[in-house]
Amino acid sequence: MAERSFVNEVKLLRSGAGTPLHVEGILAVTKALLESGVAYVGGYQGAPISHLMDVLGDAHDILDELDVYFENSASEATAAAMLAASVHYPLRGAVTFKSTVGLNVASDALANLASGGVMGGALVILGEDYGEGSSIMQERSHAFAMKSQMWLLDPRPNISAIVDSVKHGFALSEASNTPVMLDLRLRSCHLQGSFIAEDNVRPPMTVTDAVEHPQRDLSRIVLPPASFLHEQEKINARWPAAVEYIRTHGMNEFFDGAEGVDDIGIIVQGGLYNTLNRSLELLGCSDAFGNTQVPMYVMNVTYPVVDEEVLEFCAGKKAVLLLEEGQPDYIEQNLHSILRKAGVTTALHGKDLLPMGGEYTTQVVTKGLTEFLEAHRPELMASRPALLLPPENPASPFAPRVDAAQVQARPPGLCTGCPERPIFSAMKLAEKEVGQEHHVSMDIGCHLFGINEPFNLGGTTMGYGLGSAGAAALNARDADRSTVAVMGDGGFWHNGLTSGVGNAVFNKNDQVLVVVDNAYAAATGGQDVLSSYGGSAPASRSTQHPIERAVRGVGVKWAKTMSHTYDVGKLKKIFVEAFTTKEDGPKVIIAQSECQLNAQRREKPKTQQAIKAGKRVVRQRFGVDAETCTGDHACIRISGCPSLTLKDNPDPMRTDPVATVIDSCVGCGVCGANAHAASLCPSFYRTDVVINPSWIDKTLGAVRSGWMSMLSGPIERRASKYEVAA
Numbered sequence: 001m002a003e004r005s006f007v008n009e010v011k012l013l014r015s016g017a018g019t020p021l022h023v024e025g026i027l028a029v030t031k032a033l034l035e036s037g038v039a040y041v042g043g044y045q046g047a048p049i050s051h052l053m054d055v056l057g058d059a060h061d062i063l064d065e066l067d068v069y070f071e072n073s074a075s076e077a078t079a080a081a082m083l084a085a086s087v088h089y090p091l092r093g094a095v096t097f098k099s100t101v102g103l104n105v106a107s108d109a110l111a112n113l114a115s116g117g118v119m120g121g122a123l124v125i126l127g128e129d130y131g132e133g134s135s136i137m138q139e140r141s142h143a144f145a146m147k148s149q150m151w152l153l154d155p156r157p158n159i160s161a162i163v164d165s166v167k168h169g170f171a172l173s174e175a176s177n178t179p180v181m182l183d184l185r186l187r188s189c190h191l192q193g194s195f196i197a198e199d200n201v202r203p204p205m206t207v208t209d210a211v212e213h214p215q216r217d218l219s220r221i222v223l224p225p226a227s228f229l230h231e232q233e234k235i236n237a238r239w240p241a242a243v244e245y246i247r248t249h250g251m252n253e254f255f256d257g258a259e260g261v262d263d264i265g266i267i268v269q270g271g272l273y274n275t276l277n278r279s280l281e282l283l284g285c286s287d288a289f290g291n292t293q294v295p296m297y298v299m300n301v302t303y304p305v306v307d308e309e310v311l312e313f314c315a316g317k318k319a320v321l322l323l324e325e326g327q328p329d330y331i332e333q334n335l336h337s338i339l340r341k342a343g344v345t346t347a348l349h350g351k352d353l354l355p356m357g358g359e360y361t362t363q364v365v366t367k368g369l370t371e372f373l374e375a376h377r378p379e380l381m382a383s384r385p386a387l388l389l390p391p392e393n394p395a396s397p398f399a400p401r402v403d404a405a406q407v408q409a410r411p412p413g414l415c416t417g418c419p420e421r422p423i424f425s426a427m428k429l430a431e432k433e434v435g436q437e438h439h440v441s442m443d444i445g446c447h448l449f450g451i452n453e454p455f456n457l458g459g460t461t462m463g464y465g466l467g468s469a470g471a472a473a474l475n476a477r478d479a480d481r482s483t484v485a486v487m488g489d490g491g492f493w494h495n496g497l498t499s500g501v502g503n504a505v506f507n508k509n510d511q512v513l514v515v516v517d518n519a520y521a522a523a524t525g526g527q528d529v530l531s532s533y534g535g536s537a538p539a540s541r542s543t544q545h546p547i548e549r550a551v552r553g554v555g556v557k558w559a560k561t562m563s564h565t566y567d568v569g570k571l572k573k574i575f576v577e578a579f580t581t582k583e584d585g586p587k588v589i590i591a592q593s594e595c596q597l598n599a600q601r602r603e604k605p606k607t608q609q610a611i612k613a614g615k616r617v618v619r620q621r622f623g624v625d626a627e628t629c630t631g632d633h634a635c636i637r638i639s640g641c642p643s644l645t646l647k648d649n650p651d652p653m654r655t656d657p658v659a660t661v662i663d664s665c666v667g668c669g670v671c672g673a674n675a676h677a678a679s680l681c682p683s684f685y686r687t688d689v690v691i692n693p694s695w696i697d698k699t700l701g702a703v704r705s706g707w708m709s710m711l712s713g714p715i716e717r718r719a720s721k722y723e724v725a726a
Contacts, residue, residue, distance in 0.1 A: 006058040029163075036092060037203045038203065042071050048190065053072060066202050088220060162188060163195050246304075257295040258293035264294060273298055283381045349372055416642050422568045465500065487516070488523070562574055571591065626647075626660070629658040633646070
């Protein structure tokens with residue numbers, strides 16, 4: 001169950017030639033794939049291209065009509081290896097995944113693919129989220145292109161430009177027998193825009209045709225001596241062919257400046273074009289439509305760099321500014337080499353005016369651009385925006401409006417009702433009971449938020465599905481406690497079963513491994529995995545394969561599945577047992593409860609429909625009795641639920657704020673379970689909210705209300721006497 005359905009939007013994919021389409025970037029990419037005659041598509045979800053996989057899944061009818069094969073790959077390596085279908089056959093194939101972590105996983109397959117080369121067009125669509133919007137280490141995809149000599153496209157954030165890049169990507173791949181990477185930045189994936197559609201194209205050769213007519217070319221297999229020849233082929237044949245195609249089809253773009261402005265210029269990665277133009281607009285050097293006064297060379301292809309185009313653009317210019325986001329400065333070094341070897345004296349500015357690392361936001365680019373223009377053509381700047389003012393200037397948009405000490409940090413945390421919250425609560429309570437703290441090796445996924453307040457669990461995270469492997473070295477047989485590792489079900493099926501569980505069994509590692517089974521690859525948008533049990537998987541996929549059966553299949557002896565993580569007391573006992581057992585080898589706890597977001601996506605529409613139909617609906621809500629609450633707040637420190645917060649104490653004799661449960665509560669019951677398991681105060685209560693009550697509910701409500709009034713009457717009368725006396 002993906003976080004968003006594209007069932008209605010995918011109908012636009014049937015649009016024929018001449019139809020104007022106004023769509024999101026991801027939908028435009030899908031349409032471009034179909035118009036390019038793609039034969040097969042695979043991939044692994046991850047920001048910001050998760051929706052591309054979701055769109056393809058919702059478009060299965062259209063794909064079937066065109067005989068396009070599609071599958072959700074088990075990992076990025078699986079997806080990249082799919083492109084082997086294009087080595088011997090004229091099949092156009094595309095795969096997609098998050099970069100750069102996806103490239104890290106897929107690099108072995110891509111290196112072999114790039115060595116042998118391809119016959120059919122092979123396109124790797126990368127979701128690049130470098131910078132402040134990223135959830136990963138700050139690395140670029142460029143190094144992988146250079147290492148394996150694959151061509152890297154970085155198109156302008158423009159729907160038509162992106163569609164053209166998909167089509168040129170396939171053609172460039174075939175012209176040079178080289179796989180091509182298409183870099184789609186966060187804003188490109190989700191921007192809205194228009195393009196003119198063309199007809200979808202059924203692949204000239206389908207996957208079925210290839211299976212029924214097997215081909216084999218020994219020279220394409222990566223094995224000596226062929227692999228030695230591949231290196232020479234890359235340089236002497238594929239590279240020149242790629243450059244010829246790029247120049248012939250004008251993939252990189254030249255924009256003229258104002259009349260008389262030909263002594264300076266700007267070279268920019270295509271993906272940064274919109275940011276650059278906005279900065280120029282703020283300085284009065286361009287308008288919203290890109291009518292720039294400063295000449296530009298837009299590199300929609302950032303690798304290979306086309307020497308002739310660089311020299312043509314720099315000819316006669318005294319200075320050029322390069323906008324290359326991130327480090328190392330691969331392009332800047334390349335341009336310096338091109339210019340100096342050709343004897344061109346044009347001054348090349350780049351990282352001397354712009355930061356070496358970090359995202360090139362509008363503020364960053366405007367500052368660097370201002371320095372460049374002040375040094376070479378200050379008269380072009382018609383205005384100076386407020387964002388250039390120092391932060392201490394009150395007119396600056398970055399001037400502090402509130403004392404920093406008054407702003408409380410809000411680290412990312414688990415959702416309201418998340419079934420992973422009680423796992424960490426139970427772990428903390430178990431550590432307290434056994435009197436030992438543990439080294440906790442965390443993993444990529446929602447559960448990584450356990451490193452933050454209030455749990456403060458986790459010392460390392462080494463990659464998706466590598467929580468168990470990250471604890472492998474900390475396997476001291478003489479230690480008085482085990483190391484704890486955490487892994488999600490998505491990471492488990494991605495590679496954790498072999499790299500973590502299998503490795504621990506093989507090496508007799510005594511770690512305690514917690515597999516968080518929330519039924520989906522929840523962190524990437526709620527896609528189904530092998531063990532999904534939410535009932536949403538399509539018939540074309542096989543799910544509901546228990547994780548416990550898998551770990552026992554590779555040799556785990558001690559494994560327990562907790563099928564309701566909200567029972568904190570029971571889960572705590574399992575942790576205590578795992579921490580204290582003398583059983584050799586890894587101990588695996590499968591903590592299983594469905595992702596609350598996916599459950600709500602499924603149940604909320606049903607509930608709303610039932611309410612509209614006048615049916616009886618009961619909602620559970622939890623609360624805190626303010627008169628009983630002591631103001632200790634231990635319940636908050638052991639939970640961290642966004643619905644559990646503070647309010648003023650209603651008792652004028654007490655000043656400490658009391659705990660309260662706000663309306664966002666989904667009734668998971670963890671707050672009360674925590675209070676009970678930790679022997680905290682008994683101030684939590686549960687309320688059943690009945691919508692469209694029956695006559696029985698109304699009668700019971702009246703009886704209960706009358707009974708409570710009768711019992712509380714004497715107490716209220718005595719209290720009123722004291723209030724009058726006071």
